[in-house]
Amino acid sequence: MVTIELYGVARLRARREAIEVAARSLGEALAALGAACPTLEPLIVAGGRLAPGWLVALNGAQITADLETPLGDGDVVVLVSADAGG
Amino acid sequence: MGRGGYFERYLRVDLGRPSAEHVPLEEATRRAVVGGVGLGALLLTRETPPRFDPLGPEAALVLAFGPLVGTPLTTSAKLAFVAKSPLTGRISDGLSSSSFAIAGKRAGLDAIVIVGEAAEPSIVLVDEEGAEVVPCPDLWGRDVSISEASARLREAYPEHRFAVIGVAGERLVRYAGIANEGRHAGRGGLGAVLGAKRVKAIGVRGSRPVPLADAEATLRIAKDLARRSLGPATEKYRSLGTVANLSTFNRLAALPTRNFQASTFEEARRIEGEALHDTRERGRGSCKSCTIGCEHFFEVRPGERPVKMEYENLFALGPLCGIGDPEVVLRASSACDELGIDTISAGGTIAFAMECAERGLLPAGPLAEEARDLRFGAGERMLVLLEDIARRRTALGDLLAEGSRRAAERLGGEAPSFAPHVKGLEIPGYEPRALQTMALGFAVGTRGADHNRSGAYEADFSGKVNRFEASEESAAHAVAAEDRAAVMDALILCKFLRRALEDFFGESAEMLRAVTGLPFETEELARAAGRITLVRRLFNEREGWTPAEDTLPARFFEEKLPGGAAKGAGIDREGFARSIKAYHARRGLDERGFVPAEVARDMASLIGGKNR
Ligand code: SF4
Numbered sequence: 001m002v003t004i005e006l007y008g009v010a011r012l013r014a015r016r017e018a019i020e021v022a023a024r025s026l027g028e029a030l031a032a033l034g035a036a037c038p039t040l041e042p043l044i045v046a047g048g049r050l051a052p053g054w055l056v057a058l059n060g061a062q063i064t065a066d067l068e069t070p071l072g073d074g075d076v077v078v079l080v081s082a083d084a085g086g
Numbered sequence: 087m088g089r090g091g092y093f094e095r096y097l098r099v100d101l102g103r104p105s106a107e108h109v110p111l112e113e114a115t116r117r118a119v120v121g122g123v124g125l126g127a128l129l130l131t132r133e134t135p136p137r138f139d140p141l142g143p144e145a146a147l148v149l150a151f152g153p154l155v156g157t158p159l160t161t162s163a164k165l166a167f168v169a170k171s172p173l174t175g176r177i178s179d180g181l182s183s184s185s186f187a188i189a190g191k192r193a194g195l196d197a198i199v200i201v202g203e204a205a206e207p208s209i210v211l212v213d214e215e216g217a218e219v220v221p222c223p224d225l226w227g228r229d230v231s232i233s234e235a236s237a238r239l240r241e242a243y244p245e246h247r248f249a250v251i252g253v254a255g256e257r258l259v260r261y262a263g264i265a266n267e268g269r270h271a272g273r274g275g276l277g278a279v280l281g282a283k284r285v286k287a288i289g290v291r292g293s294r295p296v297p298l299a300d301a302e303a304t305l306r307i308a309k310d311l312a313r314r315s316l317g318p319a320t321e322k323y324r325s326l327g328t329v330a331n332l333s334t335f336n337r338l339a340a341l342p343t344r345n346f347q348a349s350t351f352e353e354a355r356r357i358e359g360e361a362l363h364d365t366r367e368r369g370r371g372s373c374k375s376c377t378i379g380c381e382h383f384f385e386v387r388p389g390e391r392p393v394k395m396e397y398e399n400l401f402a403l404g405p406l407c408g409i410g411d412p413e414v415v416l417r418a419s420s421a422c423d424e425l426g427i428d429t430i431s432a433g434g435t436i437a438f439a440m441e442c443a444e445r446g447l448l449p450a451g452p453l454a455e456e457a458r459d460l461r462f463g464a465g466e467r468m469l470v471l472l473e474d475i476a477r478r479r480t481a482l483g484d485l486l487a488e489g490s491r492r493a494a495e496r497l498g499g500e501a502p503s504f505a506p507h508v509k510g511l512e513i514p515g516y517e518p519r520a521l522q523t524m525a526l527g528f529a530v531g532t533r534g535a536d537h538n539r540s541g542a543y544e545a546d547f548s549g550k551v552n553r554f555e556a557s558e559e560s561a562a563h564a565v566a567a568e569d570r571a572a573v574m575d576a577l578i579l580c581k582f583l584r585r586a587l588e589d590f591f592g593e594s595a596e597m598l599r600a601v602t603g604l605p606f607e608t609e610e611l612a613r614a615a616g617r618i619t620l621v622r623r624l625f626n627e628r629e630g631w632t633p634a635e636d637t638l639p640a641r642f643f644e645e646k647l648p649g650g651a652a653k654g655a656g657i658d659r660e661g662f663a664r665s666i667k668a669y670h671a672r673r674g675l676d677e678r679g680f681v682p683a684e685v686a687r688d689m690a691s692l693i694g695g696k697n698r
Contacts, residue, residue, distance in 0.1 A: 007337065008330040009322050011360055043318045053319065053585060055549050060337050060651030063549040083322055083585060084334045084547050 002029050004077045008084075010054075013039045026056060027067035029077050044079070053082045090297035091153030091602035092116055093194045096129065099210060099217045101283055102143060102202030106217035111196050116153075117604060118692055120576035120611075123179045123539075124618040125197055126150035126168030130177065131625045131693050133199050138629075140170040140275075141258060141282035143203040149249075149288070150197040152578035153602050155187050156296030158308040160315050161580035163187050163375035167249075171274035171533065172282075173260040173431065173489045174510035176626045176635075178533050180264070180271025181575060183373035186247040186290060193292030204284040207256075209239070211246060213291045225286045229253055229477070231424040232265045239287055246289035252426020254476040255281035259487040261431035261512075262476075265423070268394070269373060272428040274511060274533060275489075299603025307597055311586070315377045319585035323380035324370075328397035329359030331515070335401075339650030340520040342513070343405040344462045345437035346506050346641060349517040350650035353410025357400060362412065368392040373580070380582055386416045393420045398537075401515035402433025407440060408462030418469055425476035431489060432475065434512030436468055438490040438505050439482070447501055452481035503640035509534035518642050520652040521546040521553055523560040526665050527567060529636050530679075532622040541581070542567040554655045561668035569615035576618060617689075619673065624681050624689060633679045636666055 001020045011017055014037040021032035031048035034041045044051050050065050057063050057078040058071075071077070092111065099106045111125075119128050126148045138144040147169045154162040165187040171178035190198065194214050204219055207226030211218045225235050232252045239248045247267070254262035255277030262277030263270045280288075298304045322330050335341040336354040343351040355361060362384050369392060372379030383392035393416045403418040404410065422429045442448055443457040459467050460482075474483025485493050490512055494505035506513045511534025518525035527542030528535040537543065545563035546553040573594055574581050587593045591608045598606040623631075638657065646656040670679045681689070 005337065007334045008359065009325055012325055012363070043321070051318070055547065057338055057651070060339065061554075063547060063553060065549055078334075078337055080334055080338070080547065081322055081330075082544070082547055083319075084331055084338075084543075 001073060002071045002075050002077060004029060004033050004079060006079055008081055010040060010044050010079050010081070013037075013044065015039075023071055025067065025071055026064070026069040026077065029071060030067070055080050055082055089603045090299035091157070091598070092121075092196050093294070095195065096197035096199060097195050097212060097217060098133070098199045098201070099212070100202045101200065101204040101208070101210070101219055101285065104202070104204070104219040108216075113604070115692065116196075117606070117610075118614060119618055119621065120573070120598070120614055121152035121196065122150055122164070122166045122576040122578040123168065123181070123572065124576040124614065124621065126166045126179055127177060127618065127621045127625060128693055129197055129199055130168050130170070131621065131628070133201060134170070136628050138170065140172040140175065140279060144201070145170060145279055145282070147200045147276065147279050147283070148197055149190060151187060151191045151195065152576060153598060154577050154579065156191045157298060157304055157601055159304070159579065159597065160308065160312045160375065160377045161373070161583050162578065163373060164578040164580070165190060166575065166578065167264055167271040167276045169276050169279045170629060171276070171511070172258070172278045173275040174534050175629060176509055176533060176631065177622050178274025178276060179575070180273050180276055181538070181578060182249070182264070182266055182269045182271040183376070183580070184247070184267035184269050185374045186249055186266040188374065189247040189292050190290040191292065191296055192294050193290055194294045195292075198288070200283065200285070200288070202283070207284045207286060209287040209289060210285055211243065211289045211291070214294060222286050226256060226284075232426050233424060235287065236265070236267070239289065243289055246291045248287045248289045250287040251277040251280050251285075252424065252476065254425050254427045256286070257476065257478045257487070258282060259427055259476060259478065260489045260492070261428040261435075262426050263428050265426060270423065273430065273536070277426050298601055300600045303600035307600055311583070312377045314586040315583055317586060320378045320582060323378055323582045326359045326363055327380050327382035327395070329362055329382065329395055329400055331359070331397040332400055333358035333360060335515065337651065338520065339647060339652035340517045341405055342401060342515055342517050344408045345406065345441045345504065346513070346517065347441070348649060349520050349647050349652055351405035351410065354405065356410045357404050357412050357415055359397075362395065366412065376580065378580070378582055384416055386413055386420070395419055398515055399429040402430045403468070406433045406437045406515075407468055409465045409468065410463075411465050414465035414469065418472060421469065421472050425472065427472070427476055430514050431512040432472060434506045435475075435486045435490045435493065436471055437462075438493065439486055440464070441504060442497060442501060447497055447499060449497070453485065456480055456482040503644070505639060507535060508638060509635050511535050516543050517647070517652070518638055519554075519647050519655045519657055522556040522657060523551050523553070523563050525638060525642065525657060526556045526560045526662070526669060527564045529638055529662070529666060530564065530669050532619065532626055538581070539571050539575070540564060540568050541571055554652065556657065556662050556665040558665060558668040560665050561672050564669055565672045568619055569612065572615040572618040573611060576614070616674070620681055620685065620689060621693065623675070624686060624693070627680060636679060
């Protein structure tokens with residue numbers, strides 16, 4: 001399973017801090033997230049993609065928007081707003 | 087189409103005489119630097135002699151308006167306070183927004199320049215005719231809070247709007263700020279510049295409408311911008327405010343903790359924005375003329391006045407000092423606002439002192455004695471220390487009122503290696519080792535470590551760069567971020583609007599054309615952005631800047647981050663030096679980072695005055 005962590009606006013909209021999904025890639029994880037938390041559609045995730053201004057930090061480290069990024073059991077996807085800061 | 091946006095003059099007030107004269111502001115200058123921070127930097131250079139004392143009578147404080155203030159454009163009610171910083175010895179500009187900015191502009195002015203020193207504690211009253219210097223014995227040296235002073239001034243002069251200093255400005259605390267209607271030009275000690283001039287407050291009054299060259303086009307743009315300002319690009323600011331950063335930064339291990347000894351904070355959950363929102367939020371507010379409204383007010387205790395909180399206050403008075411008690415952090419932030427001190431420098435300097443105390447670096451005597459109970463996490467002690475600093479009333483308070491760089495120099499030994507500043511300005515809430523393009527932005531910043539004049543962190547959060555490495559690519563992002571900030575701060579519009587602008591330079595140029603009637607083109611504005619940075623750099627060079635200043639404290643090169651998602655991250659000294667060289671090249675500077683002589687010569691005729 002993959003854990004998706006939510007912060008800031010995403011957390012407020014979804015009314016939860018994290019969700020576990022079965023996914024082998026970032027695209028699959030985002031599709032599962034949108035299905036489980038419809039309040040995130042379409043402004044944060046949109047049909048398995050990231051909406052403009054949103055990115056993820058894989059296991060909190062490098063930041064990416066590459067939907068092909070492979071995910072494995074135990075990975076953590078941290079959903080980050082690109083306007084983190086200022 | 088007529089002309090608008092500018093009144094084509096500024097007011098020069100000499101407190102020593104006292105006298106006030108209107109000085110014409112030629113079109114070439116307006117086109118070259120637009121207004122706001124650009125105009126402020128230029129007038130500061132023009133109005134001062136080389137190597138002046140920032141707390142002496144030759145020092146100038148410039149209040150520079152932008153061409154958009156007083157128009158219907160959202161977030162435009164802003165001005166820039168610009169001076170030589172007594173904290174850094176380099177240029178400092180602080181933005182602030184309120185009806186003070188509108189009233190000042192409507193006095194028929196593009197800027198106000200204040201020089202000299204008043205014979206006795208005074209206020210300066212500016213209107214369309216000129217300025218008057220009025221003694222204010224009841225407000226000076228009486229330990230009056232900023233809100234109390236502001237309320238008394240409003241009562242005495244109901245038609246004026248005021249910018250005020252607190253007790254910290256009077257006592258020349260090197261990071262004292264200037265407050266106006268709840269907003270603060272906090273960084274770099276501009277409040278001390280005013281304090282040294284014995285000026286408690288500046289009042290402005292004006293009723294001249296700001297002319298619009300093309301009123302129809304301006305209104306159309308204003309409406310469209312207001313609509314976009316309420317879209318997804320600003321949702322964070324509206325729903326949570328900047329305090330939203332804390333939990334994300336903690337997760338990404340970018341949250342400066344215990345004087346930059348760590349970048350994750352174990353008590354972050356207690357003070358994160360989401361928790362404050364759920365349990366303590368009591369209202370929202372906004373600057374004058376703003377449709378976004380990013381101000382969020384939080385309850386300290388039931389029955390007490392809620393306190394406005396932003397991320398920089400939260401991180402600096404919280405994790406940076408090891409404090410996780412929301413009540414203490416809210417109280418500390420409110421105290422800084424009432425005393426008139428910059429929260430980032432206050433938090434940074436106290437965190438530095440906490441580390442010194444824990445390491446036993448304070449010399450025996452009053453300093454060690456007073457620091458006996460100073461430890462990370464000692465919230466009540468921090469609250470007392472803030473009061474001591476603002477009044478310089480104890481040995482430790484007096485030392486820390488000088489800022490972390492001077493305090494470290496006095497303590498000597500290893501202290502300078504972990505004093506958390508660049509050029510003397512304490513580092514804001516972005517851990518440099520976890521955000522290394524931002525680290526570059528900090529190092530090369532003309533006012534020191536600065537997240538407002540360089541938004542280079544945007545590259546770190548974009549996925550376009552490796553955030554754990556400063557590269558030559560970082561340099562391109564650092565230059566672009568500085569340029570965008572320079573334009574926003576020259577116009578002046580709020581940076582929280584930036585994501586609502588799809589074509590940043592193009593839309594900014596369109597606004598300028600509609601308001602001013604001057605043929606600002608996109609490329610011209612992009613060139614003006616670079617020029618503004620060069621004006622600031624030339625000022626710094628004149629005041630003694632050396633390339634060695636464009637760096638970070640040794641800690642960031644020598645110590646790796648201990649935990650979290652950035653565990654093991656450090657900054658490679660050689661790689662960082664290469665990214666600085668790449669920045670110099672992109673900025674059009676010479677190998678060492680100086681403005682090339684031929685460029686400086688061209689700029690000298692634009693700047694004029696007594697420089698170089
Ligand atoms: S978004 Fe916030 S800081 Fe910007 S103008 Fe509006 S209230 Fe002021």
